[in-house]
Amino acid sequence: MLELKDICFSRDGKKILDHINLKLSTEKFYVITGPNGSGKSTLAKIIMGIEKPDKGSIFLNGEDITEKPIDERAKLGIGFAFQQPVQFKGITVYDLLKLSTNKDLTKQEACNILSKVGLCAMEYVDREVNKSLSGGELKRIEIATVMARKPYLAIFDEPEAGIDLWSFQNLTEVFKEIAKTSLGTTLVISHQERILNIADEIILLNQGTIQKIGPKEEVFDHIFMPKKCCKEVATCE
Amino acid sequence: MNKEEKELLEEVVGEDPTKADSYNIRKNGQGIKRKINPNINIVSKENNSGIDIYVKEDTLFGTINIPVIITESGLTDIVYNDFRIGKNANVIIVAGCGISNNGHKDARHDGIHRFYLEENAKVKYIERHCGLGVGDGKKVLNPVTEIYMKKGSYMVMDTTQIKGVDDTIRTTKADLEEDSTLVITEKILTSNDQQAKTEFEVNLKGENASTHVTSRSVATDNSYQEFISNITGNTKCYAHVECDAIIKGNGKVKAVPEIYAKNIDANLIHEAAIGKIAGEQLMKLMSLGLSEKQAEDVIINGFLK
Numbered sequence: 097m098l099e100l101k102d103i104c105f106s107r108d109g110k111k112i113l114d115h116i117n118l119k120l121s122t123e124k125f126y127v128i129t130g131p132n133g134s135g136k137s138t139l140a141k142i143i144m145g146i147e148k149p150d151k152g153s154i155f156l157n158g159e160d161i162t163e164k165p166i167d168e169r170a171k172l173g174i175g176f177a178f179q180q181p182v183q184f185k186g187i188t189v190y191d192l193l194k195l196s197t198n199k200d201l202t203k204q205e206a207c208n209i210l211s212k213v214g215l216c217a218m219e220y221v222d223r224e225v226n227k228s229l230s231g232g233e234l235k236r237i238e239i240a241t242v243m244a245r246k247p248y249l250a251i252f253d254e255p256e257a258g259i260d261l262w263s264f265q266n267l268t269e270v271f272k273e274i275a276k277t278s279l280g281t282t283l284v285i286s287h288q289e290r291i292l293n294i295a296d297e298i299i300l301l302n303q304g305t306i307q308k309i310g311p312k313e314e315v316f317d318h319i320f321m322p323k324k325c326c327k328e329v330a331t332c333e
Numbered sequence: 334m335n336k337e338e339k340e341l342l343e344e345v346v347g348e349d350p351t352k353a354d355s356y357n358i359r360k361n362g363q364g365i366k367r368k369i370n371p372n373i374n375i376v377s378k379e380n381n382s383g384i385d386i387y388v389k390e391d392t393l394f395g396t397i398n399i400p401v402i403i404t405e406s407g408l409t410d411i412v413y414n415d416f417r418i419g420k421n422a423n424v425i426i427v428a429g430c431g432i433s434n435n436g437h438k439d440a441r442h443d444g445i446h447r448f449y450l451e452e453n454a455k456v457k458y459i460e461r462h463c464g465l466g467v468g469d470g471k472k473v474l475n476p477v478t479e480i481y482m483k484k485g486s487y488m489v490m491d492t493t494q495i496k497g498v499d500d501t502i503r504t505t506k507a508d509l510e511e512d513s514t515l516v517i518t519e520k521i522l523t524s525n526d527q528q529a530k531t532e533f534e535v536n537l538k539g540e541n542a543s544t545h546v547t548s549r550s551v552a553t554d555n556s557y558q559e560f561i562s563n564i565t566g567n568t569k570c571y572a573h574v575e576c577d578a579i580i581k582g583n584g585k586v587k588a589v590p591e592i593y594a595k596n597i598d599a600n601l602i603h604e605a606a607i608g609k610i611a612g613e614q615l616m617k618l619m620s621l622g623l624s625e626k627q628a629e630d631v632i633i634n635g636f637l638k
Contacts, residue, residue, distance in 0.1 A: 144620060165619070166619040166620055167619040167620075167622055167625070170619065170620050170621060171622050176620045178613070178617060182611075182613045182614055182617040184614060184632065184635055185577065185635065185636050186635035186638040187631070187635035191631075192621075195618065195621050195623065198622060241621065245622075
């Protein structure tokens, strides 16, 4: 279980996260959503150790990991898919998957991992993780590097960002599969209704605070207020 | 040859150099072993100042190893090797120099290699340079490569200098005629107080001639590197020069690109990027469980692969 206690984070005099308290249970699929600038990505980065909170503590299965660096958190079972997949010169998809699994992976095993994110594997394993790949391909590879680790807590920061709608529709299937098969906790930052629909619980962030947390049926009312407003206007007319 | 010398040779060639169809091994300024075949002839120049290599036309899949090793501190070895590659021939040439300097005096090798490619000849030229030894005498390498390419010829040149060379000035000059292509990839790693300067001058003389020059360099500690490229397009031609460098510690890299289009149809591109290892690259690898040092090594090894 992951527990955040009283997390605060400010930059340039602006409160990004304001006294966040949150508990995430094992085997649940969570989606964090909220308007731009609500602190979603910052919260995810604080869990991975990419950003340090100004105040508060983070516990993973009862262990205080607040001061632990990124690599130690990774070894404890936290995985993180970056919103902008990182590119490398000279490092192939196969190299990256070997590093992810931390073992001498065979090409066949690497292909199996890639197949899970919908990539026709043999075409990709020996390609460099660089700008020659499309945004959608890089995104899938990024997701594959996290899935390959079988993390206890997998964080995906806006998987839909920077890819076209067609690619995203296919990605939704990948997340459905993760929701079905993952034995750990999954935390996805997303604005997309298709992803929100998969969630066991939705966390709605607004202006650095948790506005609502619960099953989608309960949170959807808060998220889709504008639609209701429109209907009311229509009725009045 | 003793064990150390054999290891040095293998470091340069990548395997036992005597496995090739033809070879010429030079040690401390003297040719010590040679093999030729009906298609590939190697002839010594006067005063043992180098060799002429003749590849007959239509020779296919030939391999030629011409490594040099220096184990004598204080020695300066200057060698002129000329490669004459016949029409339609297709060969792989592996050259380079390994210096093991355990003494106090400088050891230096200047290899001047001239390539003459006849029409439609194809050459893959691999050059590796390295320095070993615990002495405080410098290991100095100053390779000069001149390439003359006739119509339709094709050459790939991969050069690597990844450890132990204190001072180097690398000079590459090429003249390309019609429909010829030259692809150069250079990788250099400098550390401590080492210095490396590399200069390319490519003259695209014939129509549809093209070149692609890629330089990947890593300068660590207090080392210094300088990359100069000078590409001239005289006619309808294409050139792409890419200089990428990573700097670490007090490492310094200077890139001086020059492209000169003398014809409306000359298409010349230069890209240069110098910087430290990107923070997000480190973070990504650390998020896979690597320490910061391991992540740096993976990034640099990949970059120079």
